[in-house]
Amino acid sequence: MNITIVTTGGTISKTFNEADGSLRNDRPVIEAILAGLRLPDLAVSYRHVLSKDSLELTDEDRRLIVDTVRQVLRESDAVVIAHGTDTLSVTGEALHRELPAVPVPVILTGAMRPYEFRDSDAPQNVTEALLACRLSPPGVYVAMHNRILRFPGVVKDRSSLTFVQSASENRPSIPRETPVA
Amino acid sequence: MNITIVTTGGTISKTFNEADGSLRNDRPVIEAILAGLRLPDLAVSYRHVLSKDSLELTDEDRRLIVDTVRQVLRESDAVVIAHGTDTLSVTGEALHRELPAVPVPVILTGAMRPYEFRDSDAPQNVTEALLACRLSPPGVYVAMHNRILRFPGVVKDRSSLTFVQSASENRPSIPRETPVA
Amino acid sequence: MNITIVTTGGTISKTFNEADGSLRNDRPVIEAILAGLRLPDLAVSYRHVLSKDSLELTDEDRRLIVDTVRQVLRESDAVVIAHGTDTLSVTGEALHRELPAVPVPVILTGAMRPYEFRDSDAPQNVTEALLACRLSPPGVYVAMHNRILRFPGVVKDRSSLTFVQSASENRPSIPRETPVA
Amino acid sequence: MNITIVTTGGTISKTFNEADGSLRNDRPVIEAILAGLRLPDLAVSYRHVLSKDSLELTDEDRRLIVDTVRQVLRESDAVVIAHGTDTLSVTGEALHRELPAVPVPVILTGAMRPYEFRDSDAPQNVTEALLACRLSPPGVYVAMHNRILRFPGVVKDRSSLTFVQSASENRPSIPRETPVA
Numbered sequence: 001m002n003i004t005i006v007t008t009g010g011t012i013s014k015t016f017n018e019a020d021g022s023l024r025n026d027r028p029v030i031e032a033i034l035a036g037l038r039l040p041d042l043a044v045s046y047r048h049v050l051s052k053d054s055l056e057l058t059d060e061d062r063r064l065i066v067d068t069v070r071q072v073l074r075e076s077d078a079v080v081i082a083h084g085t086d087t088l089s090v091t092g093e094a095l096h097r098e099l100p101a102v103p104v105p106v107i108l109t110g111a112m113r114p115y116e117f118r119d120s121d122a123p124q125n126v127t128e129a130l131l132a133c134r135l136s137p138p139g140v141y142v143a144m145h146n147r148i149l150r151f152p153g154v155v156k157d158r159s160s161l162t163f164v165q166s167a168s169e170n171r172p173s174i175p176r177e178t179p180v181a
Numbered sequence: 182m183n184i185t186i187v188t189t190g191g192t193i194s195k196t197f198n199e200a201d202g203s204l205r206n207d208r209p210v211i212e213a214i215l216a217g218l219r220l221p222d223l224a225v226s227y228r229h230v231l232s233k234d235s236l237e238l239t240d241e242d243r244r245l246i247v248d249t250v251r252q253v254l255r256e257s258d259a260v261v262i263a264h265g266t267d268t269l270s271v272t273g274e275a276l277h278r279e280l281p282a283v284p285v286p287v288i289l290t291g292a293m294r295p296y297e298f299r300d301s302d303a304p305q306n307v308t309e310a311l312l313a314c315r316l317s318p319p320g321v322y323v324a325m326h327n328r329i330l331r332f333p334g335v336v337k338d339r340s341s342l343t344f345v346q347s348a349s350e351n352r353p354s355i356p357r358e359t360p361v362a
Numbered sequence: 363m364n365i366t367i368v369t370t371g372g373t374i375s376k377t378f379n380e381a382d383g384s385l386r387n388d389r390p391v392i393e394a395i396l397a398g399l400r401l402p403d404l405a406v407s408y409r410h411v412l413s414k415d416s417l418e419l420t421d422e423d424r425r426l427i428v429d430t431v432r433q434v435l436r437e438s439d440a441v442v443i444a445h446g447t448d449t450l451s452v453t454g455e456a457l458h459r460e461l462p463a464v465p466v467p468v469i470l471t472g473a474m475r476p477y478e479f480r481d482s483d484a485p486q487n488v489t490e491a492l493l494a495c496r497l498s499p500p501g502v503y504v505a506m507h508n509r510i511l512r513f514p515g516v517v518k519d520r521s522s523l524t525f526v527q528s529a530s531e532n533r534p535s536i537p538r539e540t541p542v543a
Numbered sequence: 544m545n546i547t548i549v550t551t552g553g554t555i556s557k558t559f560n561e562a563d564g565s566l567r568n569d570r571p572v573i574e575a576i577l578a579g580l581r582l583p584d585l586a587v588s589y590r591h592v593l594s595k596d597s598l599e600l601t602d603e604d605r606r607l608i609v610d611t612v613r614q615v616l617r618e619s620d621a622v623v624i625a626h627g628t629d630t631l632s633v634t635g636e637a638l639h640r641e642l643p644a645v646p647v648p649v650i651l652t653g654a655m656r657p658y659e660f661r662d663s664d665a666p667q668n669v670t671e672a673l674l675a676c677r678l679s680p681p682g683v684y685v686a687m688h689n690r691i692l693r694f695p696g697v698v699k700d701r702s703s704l705t706f707v708q709s710a711s712e713n714r715p716s717i718p719r720e721t722p723v724a
Contacts, residue, residue, distance in 0.1 A: 118479070398667075
């Protein structure tokens, strides 16, 4: 299976600068995360697009993300996008709108705590995104915290610090087949 | 979502005894693994059945595992079984045979390297098993190393140290839906 | 052996706030670091004085630190102070000046990278400070990066991101005894 | 400062074999431990002598260790020996006896739990051994668990799983200088 991972910055890839004590988006960390996972039979390509806090993404940045996904779709069985959580929903809705007949799963993921921290949720979320590449039907999703939620209608819940299906779109993200008894 | 985790021992839960330098199955480690994950909206019950290297499981032990799964199925939306990898396939085939109309996903998992080791694959595999609880149709599976493989016909490949679908049963474990363009 | 650990904030104890993505001095982390060490025969008391970036320490804050050390000296075989690195030298010089006949080792330590990060130097530095409590003669020191440097004359080297003995005070921090052959 | 690290095996360097589930002495791990430490101004050479559980060391093996230390002493400001804990005292006594006028500190260390385990005491003990290289007068020592104990008269306490000065040799391992008030 061939997948492409598109990196855009976000909390997941914030790193600590020892000279000035700042936390910055300087470089992607996703290859380090994948180095800690066992992924036989998964060929991974990387497309580094941006290193930005997602609050700073412009319309043009988002257009660049959508265009990159459109381009890599042709050669990928699935696409994972590492993205900041603050405006992940905006990008998810844009992908859903701009790529209506997306032929493969496009999975957004990220983290509430940067990968460089001991207690980061990044390894969990990336593990889930990579499994969703195999299990999800075509569509645009966020993979985080044991849930795969399908766009449209996914939002960040700022009180519980995770993503939820918005009330108006309340439905199971992936219908499970009924058992054949 | 309510799931039950059944623990049976195996490499995943081997712990180091400092007094004699041995590696043993003394206690389950799965609660420690889940403590490192973010699982909103997942209610987890534990059923500790055995603490054994899976090479030492008897027919009676395996009957006990099957009976426990049959019992917890009634009150669970999914069941995860932490199991040694050496005879995981034997237990998977027994579950598939004894529970032909299983109404929920039953996900076997484990690890090639005990959880107590820095480079253990246990957190990845448990993360995948817990996501497969949500995404997989009813059936008996192994979740490991970015793959969810469905019984019957799953075997441990001793050269690559992972699980594979055996040749005679070669088919996608979960058919993906076709895109609705 | 009885030691007291005085906490003042600094990079070592910066923690990540998931709600706003900031890195802050909210609480000491030193007890978590000691929980990962084996310290038989060491009785540790904690005195939490400040939670500040050391660039923000006022003269009054520093007086509070010196007064706290003077007070806990009476009941301690050694004192460790967790401190930000940016103005650690200022506090070290103040302690050296204000406590000229200090009867036990007073060891300043900290970190270039907060403890919450995977690659933090905090566990190393705290391990070294706790060993210096046993091995160093009375005096005021910084323990960091495999060196125990004695005040006066210790400065942070901003290019190599560690502490060094300043040129004008160049001397071995602790004279080693000559072997008795 | 130039030090030499002599590796002999022991619990500290036991690694897990995924093919058969065994814990073995196959290769030294000390370079991986040092890679996690910040050691400016420390030049380290390695001498890999043995990969053995220390219960299996023969008289000839121990002679080889003593001869290696005697040889590297000439070009080192200190020597660290990574060793199994079960017979570390035997080797320590032999070094003390065979190298009576040792001109530099010779520091034995090891671990109760292999380095590959998450909760290993190896990083702490190696950090302490490397600091004792700088702080200890010439002599033969064990560095472990916040203590530097000097041979002769150091034994493993099997109930508390650490090293202690034996009763007949009860004395401070390194006399601290008296404060000059």
